[in-house]
Amino acid sequence: MKKPFVSYDKLEEIIARYKTPFHLYDEKGIRENARRMIGAFGWNKGFKEYFAVKATPNPVILKTLKEEGCGVDCSSMTELMMANAVGFRGREIMFSSNDTPAEEFVYARELGAIINLDDFTHIDFLKEHAGLPDTICMRYNPGGDFVISSQIMDTPGEAKYGFTKQQLLDGFIKLRDLGVKEFGLHAFLASNTLTNEYYPSLAGLLFETAVWLKEETGVSVSFINLSGGVGIPYKPEDKPNDINIIAGAVRDVYEKILTANGLGNVEIYTELGRFMLGPYGCLVATATHKKDIHKQYIGLDACAANLMRPAMYKAYHHITVSGKENHPHDHIYDITGSLCENNDKFAIDRKLPKIEMGDRIIIHDAGAHGYAMGYNYNGKLRSAELLLRMNGDVELIRRAETSSDYFATLDVTDFHF
Numbered sequence: 313m314k315k316p317f318v319s320y321d322k323l324e325e326i327i328a329r330y331k332t333p334f335h336l337y338d339e340k341g342i343r344e345n346a347r348r349m350i351g352a353f354g355w356n357k358g359f360k361e362y363f364a365v366k367a368t369p370n371p372v373i374l375k376t377l378k379e380e381g382c383g384v385d386c387s388s389m390t391e392l393m394m395a396n397a398v399g400f401r402g403r404e405i406m407f408s409s410n411d412t413p414a415e416e417f418v419y420a421r422e423l424g425a426i427i428n429l430d431d432f433t434h435i436d437f438l439k440e441h442a443g444l445p446d447t448i449c450m451r452y453n454p455g456g457d458f459v460i461s462s463q464i465m466d467t468p469g470e471a472k473y474g475f476t477k478q479q480l481l482d483g484f485i486k487l488r489d490l491g492v493k494e495f496g497l498h499a500f501l502a503s504n505t506l507t508n509e510y511y512p513s514l515a516g517l518l519f520e521t522a523v524w525l526k527e528e529t530g531v532s533v534s535f536i537n538l539s540g541g542v543g544i545p546y547k548p549e550d551k552p553n554d555i556n557i558i559a560g561a562v563r564d565v566y567e568k569i570l571t572a573n574g575l576g577n578v579e580i581y582t583e584l585g586r587f588m589l590g591p592y593g594c595l596v597a598t599a600t601h602k603k604d605i606h607k608q609y610i611g612l613d614a615c616a617a618n619l620m621r622p623a624m625y626k627a628y629h630h631i632t633v634s635g636k637e638n639h640p641h642d643h644i645y646d647i648t649g650s651l652c653e654n655n656d657k658f659a660i661d662r663k664l665p666k667i668e669m670g671d672r673i674i675i676h677d678a679g680a681h682g683y684a685m686g687y688n689y690n691g692k693l694r695s696a697e698l699l700l701r702m703n704g705d706v707e708l709i710r711r712a713e714t715s716s717d718y719f720a721t722l723d724v725t726d727f728h729f
């Protein structure tokens with residue numbers, strides 16, 4: 313069974329101060345997981361995890377990860393600005409963007425971030441608008457299907473990202489001739505993978521590509537970025553990934569392919585978002601309405617604007633009724649939000665204990681791509697974010713939006729709200 317990281321009593325204490333809905337994060341879980349992750353890759357001198365800011369763009373969370381030794385992976389102007397405000401500098405920032413506006417390249421250059429180019433044409437675009445830095449990373453898209461043990465993991469051939477293999481070769485030569493001194497290679501081929509084989513398979517592909525590029529051009533990459541994609545067990549019956557097994561298997565292919573071909577100094581980077589934060593955040597809501605028509609519905613004070621994944625991907629998020637963990641799960645409910653969209657359902661046909669109005673509903677694994685994907689549809693306001701500290705204190709790390717925030721950008725009109 314999935315257990316919430318916050319007890320009934322602690323949660324009620326928090327709710328006495330902050331009204332639901334809110335996102336709650338667990339500092340202890342975040343730090344322990346970051347240490348496990350970085351420890352697992354300790355065999356690689358220069359290893360760095362660049363946390364994908366888009367997953368949980370909160371400066372207090374970023375600072376916590378920075379204290380554990382992480383860098384950040386940014387993909388937009390505001391993410392770069394947040395990284396800068398938190399104190400990430402130079403090579404602690406990876407800029408993995410696509411369809412990139414010129415001013416974002418300029419700012420990334422100002423910060424000294426490592427720029428990860430998404431396309432061959434971006435070489436000239438970057439040169440023209442921001443000038444070429446000494447270090448450049450390139451994103452690879454091998455096309456076709458990405459298969460592990462005869463199972464199709466994803467279809468890079470349908471993905472908008474990255475250089476083809478030939479473009480990678482041409483890009484290396486072009487950048488080398490333009491004076492770039494240091495190179496990296498990146499690929500992101502499957503999302504939310506629940507197999508210890510994803511990173512090792514991806515690593516094998518990237519390592520072989522690095523050896524090929526060296527043979528063809530004489531240029532050695534100095535780092536390889538395995539990007540994101542290591543998943544988390546959203547369902548109680550899912551088998552979690554084991555980061556020690558993953559890192560050990562990446563080491564094996566590293567030695568077999570890179571070390572054996574004179575590339576034994578390559579640094580390994582990752583850009584995980586979900587794996588770093590997903591399990592260490594939850595959305596807390598209150599049951600406010602009960603409806604008995606063709607099905608039984610429990611309405612919450614949260615909605616898809618607070619957590620979009622179920623509506624957008626039909627994603628499963630485990631639900632605990634706080635304090636009723638051990639009650640019989642003998643009711644079947646759809647758990648809904650208040651949007652005027654029938655897909656605004658956190659759960660469909662879910663077996664749960666009998667829910668009373670006022671019960672606290674904990675929606676698990678919302679720590680990554682949760683608050684971050686929030687939006688204002690139906691005039692809904694974004695919730696607060698809270699951090700449960702190691703010592704049990706709770707800190708407000710982002711206040712809830714108010715109606716003034718919602719109306720702020722209408723200050724160009726004559727209306728007053």
Ligand SMILES: *Cc1c(COP(=O)(O)O)cnc(C)c1O
Nearest residue numbers: 364408539540541583584585586
């Ligand atoms: C989204 C993203 C990540 C993080 O992905 P997760 O699935 O959260 O690990 C990393 N790198 C890039 C370029 C991304 O777009």
